[in-house]
Amino acid sequence: MDIVNTIIDYSTNFMSIGGVPFGFFLVFIESFIPILPLSVFVALNVNAFGFFIGILISWLATALGSVFCYLLFTLIEDKITDKFFGKKTVKRIQKSISKFDKISFSSLVLLVTLPFTPSCLVNILSGLTKMKKEKFITAIFIGKIFSVTFWGYIGKSIIESITDLKSMLFIIVTLIIAYIISKIINKKFEIE
Numbered sequence: 001m002d003i004v005n006t007i008i009d010y011s012t013n014f015m016s017i018g019g020v021p022f023g024f025f026l027v028f029i030e031s032f033i034p035i036l037p038l039s040v041f042v043a044l045n046v047n048a049f050g051f052f053i054g055i056l057i058s059w060l061a062t063a064l065g066s067v068f069c070y071l072l073f074t075l076i077e078d079k080i081t082d083k084f085f086g087k088k089t090v091k092r093i094q095k096s097i098s099k100f101d102k103i104s105f106s107s108l109v110l111l112v113t114l115p116f117t118p119s120c121l122v123n124i125l126s127g128l129t130k131m132k133k134e135k136f137i138t139a140i141f142i143g144k145i146f147s148v149t150f151w152g153y154i155g156k157s158i159i160e161s162i163t164d165l166k167s168m169l170f171i172i173v174t175l176i177i178a179y180i181i182s183k184i185i186n187k188k189f190e191i192e
Contacts, residue, residue: 062147067136105138115171
């Protein structure tokens with residue numbers, strides 16, 4: 001346990017020295033690279049900058065990173081995928097992922113809100129299916145605030161979080177709030 005505390009202290013000191021740009025960059029880049037742990041980066045930001053500033057930095061970074069990844073895949077989809085995979089394979093891929101574009105706005109918000117959802121996959125699929133920008137961006141900004149807040153609130157291992165009744169209750173309440181907000185925004189702004 002001393003080793004873990006030493007690593008956390010060292011990382012927090014490094015984040016403090018690197019400042020907000022470094023904390024922002026770590027979370028931003030996670031939107032593109034699925035093996036990077038959002039939970040760790042959020043926890044480091046919260047430890048380095050305090051709960052509210054750490055959450056704000058992490059939320060803006062992951063939301064903007066997700067939007068950037070989505071836009072990148074909407075742009076490169078036509079030009080690059082045909083060259084790498086061939087037109088027949090691309091048609092099969094598009095057919096299999098076309099169902100993702102039909103996901104409801106509220107379901108997309110819930111998917112983004114779930115803390116264990118691989119955001120990179122959601123970003124790429126949304127870009128490849130050319131999901132409406134308004135739908136994707138709004139869902140990302142709503143869902144990511146809850147996901148990031150979860151990781152900032154938990155600040156411990158995934159296994160402990162799953163078995164902890166408070167953590168599970170927090171996830172359930174978060175999902176309900178995100179769903180209600182998504183319904184209100186969808187009705188008010190007619191996103192779908």
